[in-house]
């Protein structure tokens with residue numbers, strides 16, 4: 251499906267941490283529109299503001315100034331309760347480390363999130379999407395790192411989020427298992443039209459994006475549309 255109208259709009263987004271000598275400007279005056287169904291890859295050196303931007307998009311953090319809206323949700327100035335509702339209903343997160351609950355099976359890990367969502371798919375559907383139906387009854391310790399990360403993707407998408415935010419999803423994985431995780435993320439983007447943003451230090455992954463954002467010093471210094479997207483299976487590093 252083709253990307254449509256902007257669903258996320260940021261204007262003059264600035265984030266300052268600390269004060270005085272420890273003051274850090276993590277984001278500086280960032281303007282950004284993200285369209286429905288877009289697959290965005292964020293690249294940039296360590297400390298350039300990628301996670302800060304993703305955390306604001308996901309309602310995990312609030313900007314110091316500027317505005318950020320997701321559809322009709324005003325994220326700037328939202329209360330903690332409103333941000334919690336926004337995250338719960340609209341945002342799926344995948345981080346570098348999988349954070350699965352070791353004492354629960356794969357299916358139970360995914361079900362835990364489905365239970366607090368308003369319009370979830372079944373855990374079985376989510377596991378099918380990431381190609382792990384046959385592992386539903388296993389415990390996380392019985393899975394490889396790449397399989398555990400695909401469970402984390404299933405857990406993130408079982409609630410049918412509007413946006414899937416991935417911070418270094420393949421950072422702990424080798425190339426073969428990393429590709430399978432990327433394929434699962436790309437499939438969710440393509441089949442559910444889930445707007446997707448992936449932070450990575452691995453510029454090869456940029457080939458999968460509709461659009462690549464390069465950050466440096468808290469600013470988006472380059473935006474590159476990618477007319478020739480590659481499949482996850484063809485990413486090499």
Ligand SMILES: Nc1ncnc2c1ncn2[C@@H]1O[C@H](COP(=O)(O)OP(=O)(O)OP(=O)(O)O)[C@@H](O)[C@H]1O
Nearest residue numbers: 267268274275276295296297298299300301302303
């Ligand atoms: N909670 C915080 N308190 C103080 N400074 C912070 C905090 N979070 C981030 N920073 C600082 O803000 C800047 C941007 O950090 P951010 O994590 O967004 O960068 P990044 O591009 O994601 O880096 P990396 O690739 O290393 O994860 C850095 O200088 C960082 O030290």
